[in-house]
Each structure stands twice: as C-alpha cells, then as structure tokens.
Amino acid sequence: xxxxxxxxxxxxxxxxxxxxxxxxxxxxxxxxxxxxxxxxxxxxxxxxxxxxxxxxxxxxxxxxxxxxxxxxxxxxxxxxxxxxxxxxxxxxxxxxxxxxxxxxxxxxxxxxxxxxxxxxxxxxxxxxxxxxxxxxxxxxxxxxxxxxxxxxxxxxxxxxxxxxxxxxxxxxxxxxxxxxxxxxxxxxxxxxxxxxxxxxxxxxxxxxxxxxxxxxxxxxxxxxxxxxxxxxxxxxxxxxxxxxxxxxxxxxxxxxxxxxxxxxxxxxxxx
Amino acid sequence: xxxxxxxxxxxxxxxxxxxxxxxxxxxxxxxxxxxxxxxxxxxxxxxxxxxxxxxxxxxxxxxxxxxxxxxxxxxxxxxxxxxxxxxxxxxxxxxxxxxxxxxxxxxxxxxxxxxxxxxxxxxxxxxxxxxxxxxxxxxxxxxxxxxxxxxxxxxxxxxxxxxxxxxxxxxxxxxxxxxxxxxxxxxxxxxxxxxxxxxxxxxxxxxxxxxxxxxxxxxxxxxxxxxxxxxxxxxxxxxxxxxxxxxxxxxxxxxxxxxx
Numbered sequence: 001x002x003x004x005x006x007x008x009x010x011x012x013x014x015x016x017x018x019x020x021x022x023x024x025x026x027x028x029x030x031x032x033x034x035x036x037x038x039x040x041x042x043x044x045x046x047x048x049x050x051x052x053x054x055x056x057x058x059x060x061x062x063x064x065x066x067x068x069x070x071x072x073x074x075x076x077x078x079x080x081x082x083x084x085x086x087x088x089x090x091x092x093x094x095x096x097x098x099x100x101x102x103x104x105x106x107x108x109x110x111x112x113x114x115x116x117x118x119x120x121x122x123x124x125x126x127x128x129x130x131x132x133x134x135x136x137x138x139x140x141x142x143x144x145x146x147x148x149x150x151x152x153x154x155x156x157x158x159x160x161x162x163x164x165x166x167x168x169x170x171x172x173x174x175x176x177x178x179x180x181x182x183x184x185x186x187x188x189x190x191x192x193x194x195x196x197x198x199x200x201x202x203x204x205x206x207x208x209x210x211x212x213x214x215x216x217x218x219x220x221x222x223x224x225x226x227x228x229x230x231x232x233x234x235x236x237x238x239x240x241x242x243x244x245x246x247x248x249x250x251x252x253x254x255x256x257x258x259x260x261x262x263x264x265x266x267x268x269x270x271x
Numbered sequence: 272x273x274x275x276x277x278x279x280x281x282x283x284x285x286x287x288x289x290x291x292x293x294x295x296x297x298x299x300x301x302x303x304x305x306x307x308x309x310x311x312x313x314x315x316x317x318x319x320x321x322x323x324x325x326x327x328x329x330x331x332x333x334x335x336x337x338x339x340x341x342x343x344x345x346x347x348x349x350x351x352x353x354x355x356x357x358x359x360x361x362x363x364x365x366x367x368x369x370x371x372x373x374x375x376x377x378x379x380x381x382x383x384x385x386x387x388x389x390x391x392x393x394x395x396x397x398x399x400x401x402x403x404x405x406x407x408x409x410x411x412x413x414x415x416x417x418x419x420x421x422x423x424x425x426x427x428x429x430x431x432x433x434x435x436x437x438x439x440x441x442x443x444x445x446x447x448x449x450x451x452x453x454x455x456x457x458x459x460x461x462x463x464x465x466x467x468x469x470x471x472x473x474x475x476x477x478x479x480x481x482x483x484x485x486x487x488x489x490x491x492x493x494x495x496x497x498x499x500x501x502x503x504x505x506x507x508x509x510x511x512x513x514x515x516x517x518x519x520x521x522x523x524x525x526x527x528x529x530x531x
Binding site: 005032108112113114152271 | 285355357
C-alpha cells in the first residue's frame with residue numbers, strides 16, 4: 001500500500017478508479033455486511049423481513065381495492081399496478097434514504113482501515129435488494145392471481161431494474177459524501193422522497209388530463225417505476241424512459257465520480 | 272518482507288464544529304457572509320495540523336513505541352499507517368498485511384454473536400470466507416470464550432470483548448501490527464497469553480507499532496521509540512535512550528491551529 005499526497009486533481013483519478021475496482025472485488029464483504037444488517041435488524045423476530053412484506057401487502061390490498069371502488073375502476077386494473085408500483089417504490093425510496101447514512105454508519109471501520117468508500121454503497125444497495133426479494137412475492141402473487149403472464153416482459157423489467165439501480169448507485173454515492181459533511185441532508189432527502197411519493201403516479205393512474213403534467217413527463221422516479229412496471233403489466237418497455245434513465249445513469253456516474261475524486265480524501269475526516 | 276516508509280508526511284484536519292455540520296449554518300454564511308472570501312467554504316473552518324513532516328522508516332523486526340502527550344498525533348499516525356487517512360503532504364508506504372487494533376469496536380456489532388463478529392472482522396481484514404472458517408477454531412481457542420462465542424456480544428464483559436478482538440485481529444497473520452494502547456482490560460492470564468502471541472508475531476520478523484502512555488509497557492515490548500509533540504515526530508531512537516528522549520523539553524512550536 002502506498003498513499004501519497006495529491007499532486008493535482010487528475011493525479012487522483014487513478015486512485016478513484018482503484019477504489020471502484022477494489023470495491024467490486026470486495027463485493028463478498030459488502031454482501032456479508034448487508035446480510036448482517038438484516039440479521040441484526042430483525043434479531044429475535046420470528047418473521048423477520050417478512051414483516052415488511054406483510055405490511056406492504058396490507059397496504060397494497062387496501063389501496064388497490066378501496067381506490068378501485070372510489071374511482072370506479074376494476075380491481076383487476078388497479079391492484080397489479082399498485083402492487084408493482086409500491087413494491088418498487090419501496091425499494092427505490094429506502095435505497096436512496098439509507099444512502100445518506102452509508103458512510104456515517106461505517107465510521108468506525110473507515111477510520112482505521114484502508115477500505116474504499118464505495119463498498120459501503122454496495123452494502124446499502126445489496127441490503128435493499130434482500131428486502132426487495134422478500135417483497136417480490138407480493139408482485140408474483142398478484143400477477144398470478146389476476147392471470148397476468150408477462151413472458152419476455154420479465155427480462156425487460158429486469159433491465160429496467162438494472163438501470164434504476166445504476167442511478168440509485170451514483171445518487172447514493174453522492175448523497176453519502178455530502179451527508180457526511182452536512183448532517184441535514186438525510187432529513188431533507190426523507191422529506192423530499194415523501195413529497196415525491198404523492199407527486200408521482202405510483203399508486204394512482206394519471207388521468208387523461210394529467211398526461212402532460214411535469215409529474216409524468218419530467219419525473220425520473222416515474223420513469224424508473226414505469227421501466228419496471230410496464231413490461232410486467234403489458235410486456236412492453238417504454239423505450240423513451242429507458243433511454244433517458246440510461247443517459248441519466250451515465251451522466252450521473254461521471255459527475256459523481258468527479259465529485260468523489262475531489263472529496264474521497266476528506267470524507268473520513270468528516271465522520 | 273514487511274516494511275514501512277513514511278516520508279515528509281503532513282496531515283491536516285478540517286475542524287468542523289457540531290453546528291457547522293449543519294447545512295443551514297453553511298447556507299447562512301453563503302447568504303449573508305461578508306465578502307467573497309466567505310463564499311469559499313474551505314476558508315470558513317479552521318484546520319488542525321495533526322501531523323507535520325513525519326519521517327519514519329521501519330524494517331522487519333522493528334517494534335516501535337510511540338510516546339507523547341494526549342493529542343500529540345500518535346493515533347493519527349497509526350491511522351495513516353492503516354491507510355485510513357491519506358497524506359496531505361508526503362507519502363506513506365506500508366508493505367505487508369496490516370492488522371490494526373486501533374478501535375476494539377471495529378466491525379463489532381453488539382447484537383451479533385461472537386462467531387459472527389469473527390467472520391465480519393475477518394472479512395474486513397481481507398480474509399476469504401474459507402480462510403476465516405479455517406481460522407475460527409484457532410481464534411475460538413485462543414480467546415478462551417468457549418460457549419460464549421455463540422452468544423451476542425452484548426452479553427460479554429469488556430474484557431471478553433477485548434479477548435475476542437485481540438484474538439481475531441492477531442489471527443490475520445499480520446506482518447504489520449498497529450496497536451493503540453495495550454489492551455489492558457484482559458485478566459492477568461490472558462495478558463500473559465497475549466504477550467506471548469504478540470512476541471511470536473514480532474519474532475517472525477514482523478513489525479509492531481504501538482502507541483502508549485505506559486513507559487514500562489513500551490520498554491517490555493519495543494526496541495525503538497519515537498516521541499510525538501504537537502504532530503511533530505522526534506527521530507527514531509533505540510529503546511535504551513527512552514529516558515533521555517522523554518526528558519527532552521518539548522520542541523517550541525507555533526504549529527497547531529491555523530486558519531486556512
């Protein structure tokens with residue numbers, strides 16, 4: 001191991017790259033820490049993470065049936081839409097809101113070892129994937145119940161999930177760095193996500209008059225949900241959303257890595 | 272072959288008070304701060320010179336004791352050697368597998384069991400799951416915790432936690448062992464065992480760097496010693512000259528706080 005003072009902004013790029021590569025090599029560590037997080041959170045509980053599945057299932061059932069009655073819609077039309085929307089919104093929003101805490105909560109490890117920072121972003125995302133795996137049974141159950149068989153749509157949907165995850169990745173890395181310095185950020189993120197939840201067509205279908213509202217045409221959260229939901233419901237991928245979010249992932253990672261290159265040395269001092 | 276080479280190392284800490292961690296405070300400074308200089312947030316907090324021009328060269332068999340008053344930079348230097356802090360000036364080169372016993376709580380989760388903690392610490396230290404499985408028995412035996420290993424850590428006394436941490440950290444077959452204060456919480460029997468294990472580690476031509484306030488401990492473990500004062504390191508001297516080193520007046524310094 002050889003660590004040197006920073007000669008110039010660009011001299012650090014190699015180390016930024018090495019941090020990323022090492023983090024990928026240390027994925028087993030990230031996943032062990034993620035599993036441990038889940039084990040600790042639910043220690044002593046019989047059902048463990050299945051409790052989120054149950055409360056999510058109840059919420060979906062409630063919204064799916066009541067809103068269908070309120071808005072004079074078929075349950076068959078609304079419930080699968082709501083189920084996929086809420087399950088994946090839960091994944092996206094909890095991944096993002098936990099991202100801000102990723103470095104702060106790993107302070108004890110970061111202050112005495114040479115582990116690269118992105119490992120702790122991977123840990124956060126893997127942890128949320130484990131939770132998602134518990135909730136995906138709701139989606140499977142609902143699709144089966146209403147005899148919806150997406151076929152090739154499953155592959156499209158997984159591609160949508162992958163693109164969404166890539167976006168969550170850079171966003172989390174940026175949030176984790178900024179949150180280490182400014183401790184208000186996680187609270188702000190939580191509040192913003194709450195607002196986004198009601199703004200975004202997650203558990204309601206945008207009416208004809210709303211098709212051009214910013215909440216639909218300029219909302220990356222809606223794009224992400226639709227990239228995952230549309231293929232499952234109708235077997236087709238909204239290609240425009242896929243393109244936009246793919247570009248967002250690329251631009252986001254470039255910008256975030258430039259920020260990372262600038263701040264990676266400082267983060268540990270803020271913890 | 273393990274070796275440590277520190278050249279011209281300086282390290283600065285940004286000092287951010289609990290309240291300047293707040294975004295509101297930062298934004299307020301930007302909004303109503305007088306003058307352009309305030310807009311540069313690098314200038315809105317003080318900098319602490321934690322280490323100043325530290326030079327160090329250690330080769331196999333060296334057992335270095337770091338002495339110095341509180342806040343003199345001993346732990347910071349250890350953290351630099353562990354790779355947690357990157358230099359602001361100069362360089363740090365450490366070859367060989369490093370085990371750092373700087374903070375006993377590393378990776379330790381109070382509601383996880385002893386065995387789980389061994390696994391986490393092993394992974395953090397860079398072992399593969401297979402290697403950890405192979406070593407678990409040895410760690411369990413050395414720690415002497417027996418059936419307690421299956422229990423959550425919160426049921427342990429602090430001495431038992433220290434046993435587990437020490438057993439795990441030294442099982443990594445470290446070539447460079449970094450310690451911040453001796454783990455004094457173990458009982459006499461464990462201390463004797465730990466001493467033996469540490470001696471055998473160091474005897475395998477490895478390197479030990481330990482920071483301590485206890486001169487007799489340094490004398491019993493180390494063959495070289497460095498004194499830290501306000502982030503400035505003295506030259507490395509042989510352990511025989513420790514009394515002379517400790518008797519020296521602190522170097523007069525204007526270092527410490529600066530407004531960057």
